[in-house]
Amino acid sequence: MADTINLRELLHFYVDCGVDDALTDEAVDRFAVAEPAKPPRIEAQPVAAAPAIDPQRAAAYAAVPASPARVQATVPDEGQSERARLMAREAASLAELRACLEQFDGCNLKFTAKNLVFGDGNDAADIMLVGEAPGRDEDIEGRPFVGKSGQLLDRMLAAIGLDRSSAYITNVIPWRPPGNRTPTPIETEICRPFIERQIELVKPKVLVALGGPSSKILLGTSEGIMRLRGSWREHKAASGDAIATMPLLHPAYLLRNPAHKKLAWRDLLEIKARLKLLTSAG
Ligand code: URA
Numbered sequence: 427m428a429d430t431i432n433l434r435e436l437l438h439f440y441v442d443c444g445v446d447d448a449l450t451d452e453a454v455d456r457f458a459v460a461e462p463a464k465p466p467r468i469e470a471q472p473v474a475a476a477p478a479i480d481p482q483r484a485a486a487y488a489a490v491p492a493s494p495a496r497v498q499a500t501v502p503d504e505g506q507s508e509r510a511r512l513m514a515r516e517a518a519s520l521a522e523l524r525a526c527l528e529q530f531d532g533c534n535l536k537f538t539a540k541n542l543v544f545g546d547g548n549d550a551a552d553i554m555l556v557g558e559a560p561g562r563d564e565d566i567e568g569r570p571f572v573g574k575s576g577q578l579l580d581r582m583l584a585a586i587g588l589d590r591s592s593a594y595i596t597n598v599i600p601w602r603p604p605g606n607r608t609p610t611p612i613e614t615e616i617c618r619p620f621i622e623r624q625i626e627l628v629k630p631k632v633l634v635a636l637g638g639p640s641s642k643i644l645l646g647t648s649e650g651i652m653r654l655r656g657s658w659r660e661h662k663a664a665s666g667d668a669i670a671t672m673p674l675l676h677p678a679y680l681l682r683n684p685a686h687k688k689l690a691w692r693d694l695l696e697i698k699a700r701l702k703l704l705t706s707a708g
Pocket of ligand 1: 678
């Protein structure tokens with residue numbers, strides 16, 4: 427009995443320290459292994475299978491040089507963002523982009539994540555919301571914003587008459603960083619071509635950047651979220667299109683700082699008005 431209590435307390439202690447994910451019993455020295463072993467997967471709830479890639483495009487992907495990470499260590503290098511660019515621009519649809527991310531092995535985050543977290547909601551929607559990276563719940567379900575901050579995001583959308591049938595939601599980074607750490611600049615650069623292509627394929631009329639990191643990446647700025655939020659900016663797509671973009675306080679931040687919900691409410695009303703204007707203009 428005493429042992430059970432001790433064990434329970436030990437588990438609580440681990441959770442409080444942020445250890446919420448069992449990967450392997452033994453630490454893996456990834457620099458020492460030539461063929462890095464994937465940690466055993468903990469079975470997650472099933473997610474929709476990625477569609478098959480058109481054979482012509484599969485040939486184009488195969489022509490992209492194999493990742494050096496496969497034969498050396500798992501540390502990505504500059505070459506990986508070039509590979510990502512080549513692969514992402516070949517994707518002619520969201521289904522192909524998803525399939526191409528399933529094949530891409532140039533980002534270490536993929537090897538510790540349980541699932542690819544691609545996108546959720548209506549991909550024909552006028553509004554697209556982009557967060558930073560999936561957390562634990564999203565990693566388990568393979569869907570963005572399903573945890574506590576996702577529940578708040580759903581309530582924020584509902585407050586302006588939207589839900590996942592009228593909005594499309596995704597993240598800059600499609601794999602959960604281990605322990606929810608901040609993605610490194612190189613990981614972000616490697617994932618950037620994929621989110622840029624995803625935005626081009628969804629072609630929203632209005633883009634919402636959730637939180638500082640997403641705003642900085644989508645707007646190419648180093649300004650902080652408190653300066654950015656509240657006014658319209660432009661995301662420049664590779665196609666040359668400029669998309670009206672509103673930086674919005676991240677729901678996870680609002681959960682920690684509820685007094686700032688009033689700022690988010692103001693910005694949500696701006697978004698609602700802009701959407702109405704753009705959709706009535708056709
Ligand atoms: N935070 C994010 O930025 N994205 C998610 O999907 C969940 C939490």
